[in-house]
Amino acid sequence: MPNRFIRKLAYGADLTEGDRACLTNLIRRTRAVEPRQCLVAEDEGTPRVFVMLEGWAFCSKLLTSGHRLITDLLLPGDMNHWQANLLGYADHSVTALTRGVVxxxxxxxxxEALERSPNIARALRWSLxxxxSILRQALINNGRRMAVLRIAHLICEVRARLxxxx
Known part of the structure; x- marks a missing residue:
């Protein structure tokens, strides 16, 4: 399971064995999640940081009309938007789409990992x-592409990410 997370981050930086050990240590506390389980609630005071080890989740914003707009998919190996902790609240919700492990x-x-390792810092910046980039493509998809092209782009994006x- 941790290999997906490390493999993804290794695209963004040359990770040493020490970096890999540090990242493996970060994901030592795991728990199972169920479909439709809220992992992070929009406006939550201290957003939780997690890595999807198994399963899929999605990020969304609730509109004043009551509709929900999905803004991102979290696939195995993805970390949720950890930098939201710097805001002091979650600016979006995260919900499990399938059964999984986080x-x-x-x-x-x-x-602490960012301070100890410039490679991990570089890898996490690359991931952000x-x-x-994916969010910019989602803006284009939602604003300018016909439905069939949006679905085709989504399928290609998910395939490339996996x-x-x-």
Whole structure:
């Protein structure tokens, strides 16, 4: 299970054995999740940080109309938007889409890992940039593409993201 997380981050930086051991240690606390289980609630005071080890989840925003807009998928190996902790609240919700396993991480442990290892810092920055790129594509999909093209893009995106993690 931890290999997907490490394999993903290894695309963004050359990770040493010590870096890999540190990342493995970060994901030591795991728990099972069920479909439709709320993992992070929008406006939650101290957002929890986790890595999807198995299963899928989605990030969403609740609109004033009561509709929900899905903004991102979290696939095995993905970390939720840990930088939301810097805001002091979650600006979006995260909900399990399937049964799965998540590793919960204390935010201070992430900060310590960033300080100890420039490689981990580089890998997590790369991961954030990748997420930002996916969100920009979602804006284009939602705003400018016909439904069939949105679905085709989503299928290609998910396939490419999963391929890199085995």
């Amino acid at each position: 590793a919960e991480i204390d935010f201070t442990e992430i900060l 940039l990748q997420t930002d 391929q890199g993690r085995g």
